[in-house]
Amino acid sequence: MHILGISGSLRRASFNTALLHAAQELMPDGTVITIHDLHDLPLFDQDVEAQGDPALVVALKDAVTQADALLLACPEYNGGITGVLKNAIDWLSRPGVSRDAAPLAGKRVCIMGASPGVTGTVRAQDQLRLILRRAGAVVEPQGEVLVFQAHTKITDGRLSDERTRDFLARHLNHFLEILA
Template sequence: MDILGISGSLRAASFNTALLRAAQELAPAGMRIATHRLHELPLFDQDVEEQGDPPPVVALKDAIDAADALLLACPEYNGGISGVLKNAIDWASRAGRDRAKSPLAGKLVCIVGASPGITGTVRAQDALRLVLRRAGARTEPQGEVLVFQAHTKIADGKLADERTRDALARHLQAFADRVAASRG
């Protein structure tokens, strides 16, 4: 089972990128989580799209197409989705000139998130689900991983809190079960 992990943060010391690394460590047997960085992705521009997707967009769409499902690590910026993550979804929601359909169409997505705040990333995750559903992705109810006060649980780029690690491992197992069931 090939899962594509994407962090909605560009920050080198991102709590959400650390959460993806922890997910790679804690993935159940048979689940592989590869990550894709958004650092080179241009801002969505339909004029550019009409001339053909730029190479970083093609790479993102190809990675999504190749994955069985997505794992999105969603930071919360001002109560919403980061611009970086929204931009990636905007690009991936469109087929472009060379594809029959959007890479997100029908794709199963799991959302996790970490924030220094006391509510984790609950508002951003809710907003992200809405955007993903609009883009045709499947964000079936599957519980939430809301790592609150992340600065107390993630140290030196590693998820150190055992209760959070256990919760993430259980969440990933439930996600693996859902992906396996969706594949029939």
């Protein structure tokens, strides 16, 4: 099983990227999570798309197409998803060069998120679910991973809170059961 992980944060010490690394550690044998970086992904522009997807967009679309599922780590900025994550979804909602289906069409997605706030990333995850459904993705499982007060649970880039690690492991295993 190959899962592509994408963090909606570009920050070097991102709590959400740390969650992806924790997910890599917690996955059972036989399941691999590859993290795809969104740095330098160009802004979606239909004029640029009409001339052919830029190389970084092609690489992202190929990575999503080849993955069995996606694991999105969703920060919350101003009560919503980040521009970086929305931009990636905009590109992924469009067909590739061969005009096949968009990479997100029918792709199974698991969402999680971490924030220093007391509500985690609940508003951003709700918004992300709506956007992903509109793009044709299938968001599962229905439960949420909302890591609130992340600065107390993620230390030196590692998810150190055992209760949160246990919850994340159970959530990921449930997602894998759905994929099987």
